[in-house]
Amino acid sequence: MNIKKEYLINKWLNNELTEEELKAFKKLDDYDSYMKISEKAKYFKCPDFNTNDSLKNIESNIKAKKSSSYKIRYQYLAAVAAILIVAFSIFKIFNNNSDIKTFKTEVAKTQTINLPDNSIVNLSANSLISFDNSAWDTKRNLTLEGEAFFDVEKGKKFTVETSYGKIQVLGTQFNVKARKYGFEVACYEGSVQINVDDRIYVLEEKNHFTLKNKNISKSKTVFKSPDWKRNSTILKSTSLDVVLKEFKNYYDVDFETSTVDMSRQYTGSFIHNDLENALKSITLPLDLTYEIKKEKVVLKAK
Incomplete structure (x- = not known):
């Protein structure tokens, strides 16, 4: 469902x-x-x-x-x-005995959730998690839509289910992004197991896993936490279409892009607490201009 x-x-x-x-x-x-x-x-x-x-x-x-x-x-x-x-x-x-707990964040909002075993979930903007509280002692399973950072207490297997696949750990710190336009997992402590398309990938500490356009890649990360926890988004070789979708998780705006090539690739970052600054961070490298009309941002080529 x-x-x-x-x-x-x-x-x-x-x-x-x-x-x-x-x-x-x-x-x-x-x-x-x-x-x-x-x-x-x-x-x-x-x-x-x-x-x-x-x-x-x-x-x-x-x-x-x-x-x-x-x-x-x-x-x-x-x-x-x-x-x-x-x-x-x-x-x-x-008449079932389940006790489903659901937590949802809105655009530009984050939330910290303490799970029954004292594991902690930092839920990013425009995201949702759901789990059966009554079964948590025997089955540490939750469902994620969006992005979240997990600090998991050691114990039984901890599973994060997404539309792309499952991430399983025993005790570690990791971040999962499972949005409609992409899937990423970053491990910051310990190791995680990723199950995607009936294949298993093991991700060690300071490693980053990306699934984009059915292509899988791995890279290193020098950071100790995901970029969104530092109030910014870092993107590498990402289409403008996906960049704007990511942007809308942190700013409640719509875009007018009828005259812009949405397939152009962007590498850079934008902050989450200053709209004008964030827009400049995206438009300047791509040689674009922007105009804010109420809650709509009109993008044009120079």
Whole structure:
């Protein structure tokens, strides 16, 4: 399930939606279905039901009926079985013992989260993590969308799941960026294991892993923490299209780029707390000009 969708559903189940989140929840494709399920679930008590046994009994009854109504009865019994299975699934959804915790940051905002084992997550801007608090003692798993720095206490395997793959450690410091336009992992202490496309990569201390346009590369890092924790973003040989997407994680602006070549490559950095300075850091090396019109930045070639 999409993490943002799961985040909204979890908050709805806990009656914790803000006004803005409620508006987003009502726009979900399955909103009407959730409301109907919620209403019916109030009166539903799950019977003692064994799906496999019920299906076997149904098949046995079908085979025993050798009449002209064979097809009709089969369809009827199959429909009954399907209804029972759906009802059982609904009950499981609304009556499980999981305790899903979700943390989300907005544009230009960061957050520090203390996990149940005292591991620490520094969540970067426009990012989200989610984990099952009730199962944490036995399974240290969380899901990340965006970017975060992890300081993991030693113990059982610690797993970060992303749309690209998994990162697994026992105890270390590392940073993961898993955005729609790219995937990066940097190890600052210990070592991490990266599982991508059924292949395993081991990243040692002060090493950096990048997956860009299906190409994997490794490099060294001289820093002791990720650039975003130092209020800046460092980019190397990155298309202007991706540069602006990264920029929008830290500044709430839109860009007008109809006259600009978005495939141009940029190498440099920009800071996160000064819009004018950040724009100059990007436009000057690429020989571009910019004009701020309310919340829109118009880029043009000189």
